[in-house]
Amino acid sequence: MATTDFPAEIAQLRSTFASIENVVDVEKVRAEIAALSEQAGAPDLWDDPESAQQVTSRLSHRQSDLERVERLGARIEDLEVLVELAGEEDDEDTRAEAERELGSIKKSLSELEVVTLLSGEYDEREAVVTIRAGAGGVDAADFAEMLMRMYLRWAERHGYATSVLDTSYAEEAGLKSATFEVKAPYAFGTLSVEAGTHRLVRISPFDNQGRRQTSFAAVEVIPLIEQTDSVEIPESELKIDVFRSSGPGGQSVNTTDSAVRMTHLPTGIVVSMQNEKSQIQNRAAALRVMQSRLLLLKKEQEDAEKKALAGDVKASWGDQMRSYVLNPYQMVKDLRTEHEVGNTAAVLDGEIDDFVDAGIRWRAAARTVAD
Structure with missing residues (x-):
């Protein structure tokens, strides 16, 4: 030897x-x-x-x-x-x-x-993560809830504080959407590589014939707004609706109209908040997330203009970035980095560091090629 x-x-x-x-x-x-x-x-x-x-x-x-x-x-x-x-x-x-x-x-x-590869303009920020069920019916809603648990468990493993801002429950099971904050330095830079479309393949627990089902969920990651950021939103550009908070299966969890739905009229961006106890708190949280989304939108528009000037750069994330296959075999595979593991239970329990690290290295390499 x-x-x-x-x-x-x-x-x-x-x-x-x-x-x-x-x-x-x-x-x-x-x-x-x-x-x-x-x-x-x-x-x-x-x-x-x-x-x-x-x-x-x-x-x-x-x-x-x-x-x-x-x-x-x-x-x-x-x-x-x-x-x-x-x-x-x-x-x-x-x-x-x-x-x-x-x-x-x-x-x-x-x-x-x-x-050390987290050098983007907003990489040092805390993160706001939104997960939305996509195609696949009740399985997609269940998958969205599985992904939310995965990220919350990941944060827990690292000792990062989290705060759930909004949950919209599906009728039968799972979530239509959920939004939560990860309160740690570099949370945005770290988790931003998780943004994209995730796919689940499994025997559906909701199908009485036991058929295999493919479902999708979208993950959005934005940097949390800070007081030093200049994102002013005129009141005239906002439409604000209030409604009663609800829990799983439509169950009311609040007897007052404390939940807030905020719409930015020029862009059509909608933010809902219902997890705080008062309408004022939900409105403040909604405004903070709205500002964060508009900040990221502004950055994306600036980047798009720079790319247009520099020419077409082939560094797209694509519509589907990761597959979670539970049947007929067990595997989680990232389609950008080719990183894969066979222990699907561990991944869905928050053990995603290897995927995150590979994603950060992949993104850094893509930026180098683009430059």
Whole structure:
């Protein structure tokens, strides 16, 4: 069996780590942490609970980012010491431990390297995710609910806070649509590669003849609006309807007309909110999501103009980006990256990091080709 060339491997680790440090800009992160810590220590911080939550959450995540980079640098140093020790003592057990740690560090570096690819204009933002049932009837509605659970479980695994803004239940089962926030730095850049049409193939639990059914659901991911963004919407451009919130099967969950449906008349964009307790809260949440969608629409229009000037670039996501096949075999496959796994249950339980990482690398490669 070939022995590992540890000096060459460690040199490569150091080179990759140096590139990551350069992109992450550790000194800038430290400066941001210092500024956020000063804000977090202000005596009037919690006079504005929403702002305070943003500051403390951002501080926690940036501290975690810095710790992750520093810990990885320390592990590379420790690996070098471990290799020296194995050589001095000619100890096979220590050498085997070094082999395992080398593999583990490579994996951690690869995961951290993916984060450095999130350099889009809004990639640092929190995300608003909307899932809509497509073709396939009740199976599509059930699939939409499965996808929502998948993303919420993914966020839970990473310790990301989420907030469900709106759920529109289908008559028989599942969801017509649902909208939720993922409150973590880079949530938009990370989850934006999940946007597109998802397809499910399975034996339908709603078909009494046990036939195989294909159904579809659409995933939309937009960056959360921030106070510094200039997206002003004149009142004259908005139509606002209020109605009574409802739960599964049409069951009323609120005895007052607190739910809000907001329509942007020039674009036809519609946002519904019903998960807050008051009409005022639902209206504020709807306006925030509406501003986020208009911000992204503006960006897409600007990008389209740039593409028109640059010529046609073949980097389309296509109508269908991922298939979840539960019958006649078990497989989840991304049609853009070709990444696939056979453990469908784990994927639908939120284990989608490999798909997300592959998607981010695919997008970065596509942008490089386009440039």
